[in-house]
Amino acid sequence: MNNAAASVMEREWRRYEPGERIARFVVYAAIVAAVVMSIRTVEVIPEFILDAPEQVVDLLKRMWPPDVASYPKEIHAALLDSLHIATVGTVLGVAMALPFGFLAARNVTPWPWLNWMARLILISARSVNTLVFALFFVAVFGPGALAGTLAIAFHSIGFVGRLFSEALENTSPGPIEALRAAGAPSASVITYGYWPQVVPAFWSLVLFRWDINVRESIVLGLVGAGGVGMALDNALNLFQWNRVAMVLLAILGVVIAAEVAVTYIRKKII
Amino acid sequence: MTLTDTGGAVGAALQIRGLAKSYVRGKPVLDGITLDIASNGITAIIGPSGTGKSTLIRCINRLVEPSSGEIIFEGRNLVTLNRTGLRAARRQIGMVFQEYNLVERLTVMENVLSGRLGYVSPFKAWMRNFPSADISEAFALLETVGLGAHAHARADALSGGQRQRVGIARALMQRPKLLLADEPTSSLDPKTSVEIMTLMRDQASQRGIPAIVNIHNVELARRFATRIVGLSGGAVVFDGAPDALGDAHLKNIYGGESWLDGGDS
Numbered sequence: 001m002n003n004a005a006a007s008v009m010e011r012e013w014r015r016y017e018p019g020e021r022i023a024r025f026v027v028y029a030a031i032v033a034a035v036v037m038s039i040r041t042v043e044v045i046p047e048f049i050l051d052a053p054e055q056v057v058d059l060l061k062r063m064w065p066p067d068v069a070s071y072p073k074e075i076h077a078a079l080l081d082s083l084h085i086a087t088v089g090t091v092l093g094v095a096m097a098l099p100f101g102f103l104a105a106r107n108v109t110p111w112p113w114l115n116w117m118a119r120l121i122l123i124s125a126r127s128v129n130t131l132v133f134a135l136f137f138v139a140v141f142g143p144g145a146l147a148g149t150l151a152i153a154f155h156s157i158g159f160v161g162r163l164f165s166e167a168l169e170n171t172s173p174g175p176i177e178a179l180r181a182a183g184a185p186s187a188s189v190i191t192y193g194y195w196p197q198v199v200p201a202f203w204s205l206v207l208f209r210w211d212i213n214v215r216e217s218i219v220l221g222l223v224g225a226g227g228v229g230m231a232l233d234n235a236l237n238l239f240q241w242n243r244v245a246m247v248l249l250a251i252l253g254v255v256i257a258a259e260v261a262v263t264y265i266r267k268k269i270i
Numbered sequence: 271m272t273l274t275d276t277g278g279a280v281g282a283a284l285q286i287r288g289l290a291k292s293y294v295r296g297k298p299v300l301d302g303i304t305l306d307i308a309s310n311g312i313t314a315i316i317g318p319s320g321t322g323k324s325t326l327i328r329c330i331n332r333l334v335e336p337s338s339g340e341i342i343f344e345g346r347n348l349v350t351l352n353r354t355g356l357r358a359a360r361r362q363i364g365m366v367f368q369e370y371n372l373v374e375r376l377t378v379m380e381n382v383l384s385g386r387l388g389y390v391s392p393f394k395a396w397m398r399n400f401p402s403a404d405i406s407e408a409f410a411l412l413e414t415v416g417l418g419a420h421a422h423a424r425a426d427a428l429s430g431g432q433r434q435r436v437g438i439a440r441a442l443m444q445r446p447k448l449l450l451a452d453e454p455t456s457s458l459d460p461k462t463s464v465e466i467m468t469l470m471r472d473q474a475s476q477r478g479i480p481a482i483v484n485i486h487n488v489e490l491a492r493r494f495a496t497r498i499v500g501l502s503g504g505a506v507v508f509d510g511a512p513d514a515l516g517d518a519h520l521k522n523i524y525g526g527e528s529w530l531d532g533g534d535s
Binding site for chain 1 (some may be wrong): 364440
């Protein structure tokens, strides 16, 4: 009985079909080739690599001690500027993102061509880096915080709008159906049916985006768009390494503080 | 309010004529349903799963678009109404759902008041600025359904039976001329189911409005309905008083017979 069963069961089994194995080999080979080609393009200079530890130690020595006296004079105000750029930029970005989020959500806006238009705009906003937006707005409005704020706002549209529309598409259809069945107009279906369901997701992604924007606003100064990045740029250009160290420490402090604040508030509201 | 013959068109609150619906072409879920619903009493619709009970009730207020046929309510054919007309008609039809379909993160009061959304402008509704008459009525309704103390609780803090009471209060808040209920007790335990059905029957009769209830529990249907409609294969195979519904009819509606006598045959 057992033997008979065993002879019947003797079949070959392999994890992958021959065709799949060839395909997998081709993919692996392509990855190896890509890495080799990339390394050749990077043009590594061996002397510089051997020299690197020495250079790092030298730089750190010059940075120490941080120029604490420069903080109240030049860094503090610039740091606050960066925070303001991040905050106002986030508020503006969210305000512009909401309409596109509603238009992009297929269950809220039942016209596919509008969904695609809104999505195209969201993708465009996301695909242009904040620094590129900053360069553009510096050219239009001149250097300063306004250019930085607008750069943050426009880049945020893509992120906030996309995630907001996804939150809308994940809402439960039951309550929506109930409100429609009661004869509620579309505007009331949004405020009573969709909005309460996406409120936690909305605040969560606003906070998350603000956190990202605090970090982005710091870099913006490097292209002249205001904030603490400008102070960093100046110090770097003048080889004031102690001051550079102070700016970096201040930035680290702000980023950690933002992270802690966001985590705390998220826990409170969700 | 006078009693009218269940079959007669005169005095019927709702007339369904040749209603058909197919989600897939050539495979009708509803195949020419014709029913007159009298202006009071509870009509229970029974039938096996997937036979179109839910589709039938959703075609009435067009949560599902009928493929063909007529639905006459308040002198108008609902099937041909435009968006505005449909909204106006839906305001007069209250609906209760199997999964309650409350907005979980809103309070009980907000959920009940949402029954008035068809009458209150979106801006006023958004500002929670409802007419004081509506607010008094909402409080009174919450007392009626036994949830007077829970007005400020969030809907997701309630039990299933309590949620369904809120669902009923929301439907009644519309001051409806017709009540629809799609499996209102299927998610509830037997005791709560009876309480919910009692509440719906009492409210419908007090207000002198008819109710159409999809139900898969034949005993509940017999106990609470004034009329039972049996659906099978998308067509009406039984239509009559609860007393007239015998084993032969049930066999005809659900098919087979071993389940009728305890399943040990």
